[in-house]
Amino acid sequence: MSLLQRVKNVVRSRSIHVCFVDVGSCNGCDIEVLATLAPRYDIEQYGIYVHNNPREADILLVIGAMTPQWEDKLPALWERIPEPKAAIAIGNCPISGCVFQRRDTYVSAPVAKFIPVAAEVPGCPPRPTEILSAILSLAPTVFKDFEERRR
Ligand code: SF4
Known part of the structure; x- marks a missing residue:
């Protein structure tokens, strides 16, 4: 990897832009x-x-927990994010449906059925430190993988 590429990766891995979406949580x-x-x-x-x-x-x-209204909207939103990109499922709901995953409820979890999920932070709810840790550990790999794929 060239020096320029290495510098670029370091800079990008320290400039992480996050966006969050609620697809049907209890708040x-x-x-x-x-x-x-x-x-x-x-x-x-x-x-x-x-x-x-x-x-x-x-x-x-x-x-x-992914309500049916989000089944089309979430993949559409995902497509609008430019590469390199990654999704993190926060809490038990997007991972498994958590308390909403019963036969008589309308949830479509896991979100991994609709978009690629790169990391999961389990918990009901997870702590801020765990969420922060997931973002910081995932971001450098996202940029590195993207640059390697482009070469
Ligand atoms: S994981 Fe727990 S706290 Fe988070 S949205 Fe689901 S039920 Fe609520």
Whole structure:
């Protein structure tokens, strides 16, 4: 790998743009994600920036048990995110449906059936430190893999 490429990877891995989407949660995970992105954890010290626009995102945080209304919308939103990109399932709901996964409920979990999920953060809800740790450990691999695929 050239020096320029290495510098580029280092810079990009320290400039992580995240976007989050709630596809049907109880709001428990929303609160933890918002706490993670709030000033208390000072995420900009790690080079993490929050966007509501998927076109500016690198990492999509998905929260919730996936209601049928999201079955088409989530893949469409995923397509709008430019490469390199990755999705993280936050909480038990997008991983398994959690408490909503019963025969008489209308949830379509797991979200991995609809978009590729690169990492999962289990918990009901997970802690902000676990969410932060998942973003920081995933981001460098996303950029590295993308550059290697392009070569
Ligand atoms: S994982 Fe638990 S806290 Fe998070 S949305 Fe599902 S039920 Fe709520």
